[in-house]
Amino acid sequence: MKLSCKKGHILLETDSIDDIKEFLSALGKKLVAFSPEKIETVSEINENLKTNIDQIAHDFMIEKLNLLSKLPVISEEDPISISKPRPNKYWIIDPIDGTRSLVNGYQTYVCQVALIENAMPIMSVVYEPALNNFYHSIKGRGSYKNDQKLNSNPQKLPDSIIDNYPEPISSIKNLIENTSISKYLECGSIALKMCRVADMSADLFLKKTRVFDWDIAPAALIVQEMGGVVKTLSGNQILYEGNFKKDNLLVSANQSIHEYTLGKIKELNGFND
Structure with a gap:
């Protein structure tokens, strides 16, 4: 090397x-x-x-x-x-x-x-x-x-979301019912879900629960370098310093999807189930 x-x-x-x-x-x-x-x-x-x-x-x-x-x-x-x-x-x-x-x-x-x-x-x-x-x-x-x-499609709005359950549940189900999203994909690994956003198999991935830097850092760069966005559910930048635990995660295939999803989160009061 x-x-x-x-x-x-x-x-x-x-x-x-x-x-x-x-x-x-x-x-x-x-x-x-x-x-x-x-x-x-x-x-x-x-x-x-x-x-x-x-x-x-x-x-x-x-x-x-x-x-x-x-x-x-x-x-x-x-x-x-x-x-x-x-x-x-x-x-x-x-x-x-x-x-x-x-x-x-x-x-x-x-x-x-x-x-x-x-x-x-x-x-x-x-x-x-x-x-x-x-x-x-x-x-x-x-x-x-x-x-x-x-490469990202910068004009695209979300029509697909990925998570790790066979069927959408709780917050994800709520989001699908109240947005333009109509397609749901299942996947296990956190990083692989992020890579599915990077290759445009899915438009959106989010987690309300904690993730760790080793879960997300490699795939985060891949998403960001293709034109996607990796931030918190509050829209804050993620830095890999201090505590290894991050409280939540929002991965979007482009900036438009990121802003659209943040707006919907506010409308839905932060995904209260």
Whole structure:
């Protein structure tokens, strides 16, 4: 991986993306081939499922990133890395986003990594092993799915929304009933839902409940670089500093959809169920 420094900034060569894709592809093959009977639950707290395969994926990604650069790595699976003050530049990884989907035999999980500098992602790769889809972005250079450039439709209003239930419930159902949205998509991984917005499979994704930086940072850059918007449900910018927990999330395929949705949230009194 070619990482060089100029005036304190990391410059990423094109082949750095290829290096990361290569080891994520290898990890993905391991996950797809992993026997379900060998998956062991380590813990399950507030719907956050931890298994032995999460640790296996973590160890694999840490090993590969350490071979590619000397930058520190923050991982969901490493409590020590989370407890330390954040450095100015670091990798943040979610070895498996959507563990429950993987355990239950669904395809909607990803492996992901982002490079953070000055509290913002500047490079990211999200890999969907089951369908062999790669999403990647470098700040200022656009976003890509399988090396095809992703572009937003800036005039489009929302007609589709994505969430992780078989049918829309509570706030999402309320939003569909009171907006132009008519299509609903189901997907497990938070990051993959964001990437579905980036590739225009869906127009909108939102969460009223907490998310963490490792859930959203890689896909956030991909959405933003294609012309989409990633902010809070109050319309505030998300910075990757301080507390790793974010209270909520609004991901829109363009600025018009973002503003339209914020307006509807106000009309519906913040989605009171």
